[in-house]
Amino acid sequence: MAESDALTHVRPDGAAHMVDVSNKPVTARIASAQAVLHTRPDVIALLVAGELPKGEALAVARLAGIMAAKQTSALIPLCHPLPVSGVTVDFTTDESSVRIVTTVKTTGVTGVEMEALTAASVAALTVYDMIKAVDRSARVTDIEVLSKSGGASGDWSRE
Amino acid sequence: MAESDALTHVRPDGAAHMVDVSNKPVTARIASAQAVLHTRPDVIALLVAGELPKGEALAVARLAGIMAAKQTSALIPLCHPLPVSGVTVDFTTDESSVRIVTTVKTTGVTGVEMEALTAASVAALTVYDMIKAVDRSARVTDIEVLSKSGGASGDWSRE
Amino acid sequence: MAESDALTHVRPDGAAHMVDVSNKPVTARIASAQAVLHTRPDVIALLVAGELPKGEALAVARLAGIMAAKQTSALIPLCHPLPVSGVTVDFTTDESSVRIVTTVKTTGVTGVEMEALTAASVAALTVYDMIKAVDRSARVTDIEVLSKSGGASGDWSRE
Amino acid sequence: MAESDALTHVRPDGAAHMVDVSNKPVTARIASAQAVLHTRPDVIALLVAGELPKGEALAVARLAGIMAAKQTSALIPLCHPLPVSGVTVDFTTDESSVRIVTTVKTTGVTGVEMEALTAASVAALTVYDMIKAVDRSARVTDIEVLSKSGGASGDWSRE
Amino acid sequence: MAESDALTHVRPDGAAHMVDVSNKPVTARIASAQAVLHTRPDVIALLVAGELPKGEALAVARLAGIMAAKQTSALIPLCHPLPVSGVTVDFTTDESSVRIVTTVKTTGVTGVEMEALTAASVAALTVYDMIKAVDRSARVTDIEVLSKSGGASGDWSRE
Amino acid sequence: MAESDALTHVRPDGAAHMVDVSNKPVTARIASAQAVLHTRPDVIALLVAGELPKGEALAVARLAGIMAAKQTSALIPLCHPLPVSGVTVDFTTDESSVRIVTTVKTTGVTGVEMEALTAASVAALTVYDMIKAVDRSARVTDIEVLSKSGGASGDWSRE
Numbered sequence: 032m033a034e035s036d037a038l039t040h041v042r043p044d045g046a047a048h049m050v051d052v053s054n055k056p057v058t059a060r061i062a063s064a065q066a067v068l069h070t071r072p073d074v075i076a077l078l079v080a081g082e083l084p085k086g087e088a089l090a091v092a093r094l095a096g097i098m099a100a101k102q103t104s105a106l107i108p109l110c111h112p113l114p115v116s117g118v119t120v121d122f123t124t125d126e127s128s129v130r131i132v133t134t135v136k137t138t139g140v141t142g143v144e145m146e147a148l149t150a151a152s153v154a155a156l157t158v159y160d161m162i163k164a165v166d167r168s169a170r171v172t173d174i175e176v177l178s179k180s181g182g183a184s185g186d187w188s189r190e
Numbered sequence: 191m192a193e194s195d196a197l198t199h200v201r202p203d204g205a206a207h208m209v210d211v212s213n214k215p216v217t218a219r220i221a222s223a224q225a226v227l228h229t230r231p232d233v234i235a236l237l238v239a240g241e242l243p244k245g246e247a248l249a250v251a252r253l254a255g256i257m258a259a260k261q262t263s264a265l266i267p268l269c270h271p272l273p274v275s276g277v278t279v280d281f282t283t284d285e286s287s288v289r290i291v292t293t294v295k296t297t298g299v300t301g302v303e304m305e306a307l308t309a310a311s312v313a314a315l316t317v318y319d320m321i322k323a324v325d326r327s328a329r330v331t332d333i334e335v336l337s338k339s340g341g342a343s344g345d346w347s348r349e
Numbered sequence: 350m351a352e353s354d355a356l357t358h359v360r361p362d363g364a365a366h367m368v369d370v371s372n373k374p375v376t377a378r379i380a381s382a383q384a385v386l387h388t389r390p391d392v393i394a395l396l397v398a399g400e401l402p403k404g405e406a407l408a409v410a411r412l413a414g415i416m417a418a419k420q421t422s423a424l425i426p427l428c429h430p431l432p433v434s435g436v437t438v439d440f441t442t443d444e445s446s447v448r449i450v451t452t453v454k455t456t457g458v459t460g461v462e463m464e465a466l467t468a469a470s471v472a473a474l475t476v477y478d479m480i481k482a483v484d485r486s487a488r489v490t491d492i493e494v495l496s497k498s499g500g501a502s503g504d505w506s507r508e
Numbered sequence: 509m510a511e512s513d514a515l516t517h518v519r520p521d522g523a524a525h526m527v528d529v530s531n532k533p534v535t536a537r538i539a540s541a542q543a544v545l546h547t548r549p550d551v552i553a554l555l556v557a558g559e560l561p562k563g564e565a566l567a568v569a570r571l572a573g574i575m576a577a578k579q580t581s582a583l584i585p586l587c588h589p590l591p592v593s594g595v596t597v598d599f600t601t602d603e604s605s606v607r608i609v610t611t612v613k614t615t616g617v618t619g620v621e622m623e624a625l626t627a628a629s630v631a632a633l634t635v636y637d638m639i640k641a642v643d644r645s646a647r648v649t650d651i652e653v654l655s656k657s658g659g660a661s662g663d664w665s666r667e
Numbered sequence: 668m669a670e671s672d673a674l675t676h677v678r679p680d681g682a683a684h685m686v687d688v689s690n691k692p693v694t695a696r697i698a699s700a701q702a703v704l705h706t707r708p709d710v711i712a713l714l715v716a717g718e719l720p721k722g723e724a725l726a727v728a729r730l731a732g733i734m735a736a737k738q739t740s741a742l743i744p745l746c747h748p749l750p751v752s753g754v755t756v757d758f759t760t761d762e763s764s765v766r767i768v769t770t771v772k773t774t775g776v777t778g779v780e781m782e783a784l785t786a787a788s789v790a791a792l793t794v795y796d797m798i799k800a801v802d803r804s805a806r807v808t809d810i811e812v813l814s815k816s817g818g819a820s821g822d823w824s825r826e
Numbered sequence: 827m828a829e830s831d832a833l834t835h836v837r838p839d840g841a842a843h844m845v846d847v848s849n850k851p852v853t854a855r856i857a858s859a860q861a862v863l864h865t866r867p868d869v870i871a872l873l874v875a876g877e878l879p880k881g882e883a884l885a886v887a888r889l890a891g892i893m894a895a896k897q898t899s900a901l902i903p904l905c906h907p908l909p910v911s912g913v914t915v916d917f918t919t920d921e922s923s924v925r926i927v928t929t930v931k932t933t934g935v936t937g938v939e940m941e942a943l944t945a946a947s948v949a950a951l952t953v954y955d956m957i958k959a960v961d962r963s964a965r966v967t968d969i970e971v972l973s974k975s976g977g978a979s980g981d982w983s984r985e
Contacts, residue, residue, distance in 0.1 A: 048755045424792075425792060576901055
């Protein structure tokens, strides 16, 4: 079994705490995550090729994702602060959705999957913020880790 | 048609900006949103009634959601700062998922759906952070606004 | 009995939440709080009249307190954000202690005692940070609200 | 004389404090400010029409300015927190410089010139961050308030 | 004499500055601190075993302390940013008080006593926030460092 | 040619991203920057030797600059987070201007010129905030990097 069988962040007495990672080795780490926003085709058209200059709206979401990655440890209570050394946020659109894929790198003692997930989530919420006047029913789904490498638990990819 | 036909936050020249809401009336506003985290039944069991003292893990996620609601305008680039006047974050679990429902209130000039969505998203990511050692494949879906009231555009509920 | 008989911030099911203050009236409010730092007489001498140019060390602590008052709702999880409209941080020293008194004002729907307490606490910790090389045993005591006025519960002073 | 003859933020004893604005009226307020970044013509060419897709680099700086406007009271120690109700950040380029003009609106008790200045400054520093690999000698000048309106001191424009 | 005889953070000209720690070695460091909140016995009863589900109120304070530890360098002006690698916040209650003990770990160039003190202080203020409706006279005392280890100055414990 | 011929932070497709610095070596780095505030001689007189206790107003600006240096990566979107290991902020005045010189040190993988520039800019804006009641026309100019050392690109000074 590749995974530990205990929930982390919880002590024998049940109290939440930030787990001690003092003794973990410093290694290069990468994590990739995604989020998918579903909306109407006419909104995708507006977003991608329509009244908006190409990229401007997605540029806002991309920046929001990158900046959120740096705030992850302030948002997720038990997450360790990490010196993020690289972040990319990419968008692909199809007829009625925008897929956001993020990649975060660090050289540190813990993984960066929370940073990748936070970047993807905040980028998706930012797209929603920019389209909510035309589609308040838009929905974000499939927020998940795609892959991670580095660290004691070895490389992993969602098959 | 109840909704505007233009994307907000973007000017005629395509430049992003924080839209001027100086002339909008101050009214009581409420928004409710959700997020759903999917995991394995044994993880739900651990989370809810198992090795964890009841409520502690969810208490962490609840706090994370409440605190994130207050940081929304710092995370979503074009979102207006708002004096949040009340936040609740609730959890319901079934066999293999946790549903998070948030409600945010304000007395202000803009709606609070972004605050409700941010609270739900960060609460869900926090649950993921606490279970990722036992299920790194867990996924967050169905982040969406459930209802909003107050403001010029009238009350609205997802049917 | 001037005080409510129930703990706030807790719902019937025990879940923490930010209590709804939407219906509370907007009024002028003031709160004053204190903290006292105890150290050795020679450290007080250094701090006040000795090797340090007058006021510089306390100027750092004063600024820290003022800036912390503005961050209160980001630090105290269930505290409502408030537009702070005035803050003072004052110091008085005797032979072996520094007393910090803060006063915070707002025009809003909730009191500002948490802001006054946070300003006093952070100012005291900042003084500690500046003297810890010469007295790591210094201690902060007597953090408490001195008075508050404005709001439904009426004026109050610690007798 | 239109201006007060005393420095604000300073008490008779010289201690810094956040001045009490509790009794100032709530009015609509606007302030505009600028910053100018000087670089080489070839860098302007790269920035505006060259290897960069139009707008992307400036889009980053625009977002940085807007987001910084919302953080002004956390950066400027004695600045009052304000509910920013609108922000624009515009760029005009000539042969060897980029001029950034910001406009910030609020409905509040104090002016928003610090918000406008902060937005202009951070946008300019962000442009520098993006060109420093090709011109580390670039310089930012002429950070100043262009105009303000609303509030007791009346409207004002730099002649 | 184990301690330096000069106040840190102050230059010969008296100007505050963040002292240069570039040349200090990176070592494992631990600090422990405490704060004690005094209230009435009936409030302790409510807090611990009474109308509140066990742990929920203290869970809020615990999270507040952990999250505050990560914000220490943003609160204490001359404090160096540190990658916190572990935090625990524990509570013990007697008839009329709650004692909060925090432990913070890092691998870095400066000690973590300010982080431990900040965690203890904010946890104590959060407990106050949750009981102030029933005891606004509650008081926080005895904020102090209990022990520290790692670093050039050697291990130390309050006797 | 000592400098790269491509703008950083931009990918072939023009999308902004935080560049990957995972493989850059950790070295000691120093950067120095400046900003100059121009005002009237009578304001300089008030600021330096007049009604203000010496240093207090500048002490506020100094602290603001030091604290801003620590927030640089949260303000400049594509800037990497860095563990700042030392900051100084110095002022020199002549008849009608205040010159602010900052020095920032780190041991890390990227330079600290953005931290030095941010410290200088925020210190200058803070001085403006404190004198704007008597000279709203004051202007900040000459924000620039003075020198940097450490890192692959070698030492550099503005001649």
